[in-house]
Amino acid sequence: MLFIITLAEVHNLTIHEFHNLTEPTFIKLYAPWGGHCKHLAPKFEELSTVTNVKVAQVDCTDESVNHTCSELNVRGYPTLKLFFNNQFIDYEGDREVGAMKLWVETTIFxxxxxxxxxxxxxxxxxxxxxxxxxxxxxxxxxxxxxxxxxxxxxxxxxxxxxxxxxxxxxxxxxxxxxxxxxxxxxxxxxxxxSNPIFITFKTPSFWKYTIAEVPVIILFGKENQVQPELQKLQEMAKTFKYQAQLGFLPSNSDTKWFITNQLIKDTEKNAIFVIKKEKIVHRYLDKDSFEDLVDFIYQESERK
The missing domain is CATH 3.40.30.10 (Glutaredoxin)
Known part of the structure; x- marks a missing residue:
């Protein structure tokens, strides 16, 4: 049986309701003033309209629930937990509607x-x-x-x-x-x-895509500068789909600090690199043709 989609809303749990939960409930524990909480709010509202699992929230700045939030080990806002089978299960995935929906529904069923x-x-x-x-x-x-x-x-x-x-x-x-x-x-x-054939990587979830047994080939650069290479790599992904995972990591303030000294040395240059388990090989885009660069680093990743 698949899920029947019903319209719903994010329910504000009272302390009494919280301590008397019986049905599966996906809960956001938050602080109204938090920037991350404000960013998540519309996505959580949307989630409530695309799943028939109860979606609720608890304002941890409310004095009546302070103690309960502490008992649940809430260390930052927002914290997401699923109440299921009389226990609270932490959600640590992407804060996107599709990812939250997939996790909640496939965890319950x-x-x-x-x-x-x-x-x-x-x-x-x-x-x-x-x-x-x-x-x-x-x-x-x-x-x-x-x-x-x-x-x-x-x-x-x-x-x-x-x-x-x-x-x-x-x-x-x-x-x-x-x-x-x-x-x-x-x-x-x-x-x-289980991954898309071509991925636009996000820093927090980056490493989970590099644990498979296939090389991960990544274009890194400023999006407005690498459009031709990006289009070529997306086409190559259709050929590499059984042998490698291909994707794009945009160069911005969030990613530069992340890859410095980990993946490539000069974050001001556009580059192509490959990760195969603990092995990392990279080349900058100012060397050779793009197709030759992709082929070179793929062959490098296959060497013992």
């Missing part, structure tokens, strides 16, 4: 949903993710157990079938899993194909 590919495509689109997974199986619990660590991160479903099949539908391209149905190979397949 079973990882493996009995649904058609068209239903899963609709759900994935509502969560602003371009990839979902689908199994034809008579043993969905096998996939549920192996892929449990991806709960809250992916959309996945199944149909009843005596013929075992597992696919990733990545930006409308169906990719069939051809390995053995074991823990290592299934996890690797999901990890590689």
């Amino acid at each position: 079973p990882l493996m949903q009995h649904a058609s590919i068209s239903d899963l495509k609709q759900l994935a689109a509502s969560c602003n993710t371009s990839t979902f997974f689908f199994a034809s199986t008579s043993h969905p619990e096998q996939f549920e157990n192996i892929l449990s660590e991806f709960k809250g991160k992916i959309v996945i479903g199944y149909e009843d079938s005596i013929t075992e099949r597992f696919v990733a539908v990545r930006e409308s391209v169906e990719i069939t899993f051809t390995g053995s149905l074991n823990t290592f190979e299934l996890k690797k397949f999901v990890q590689i194909h």
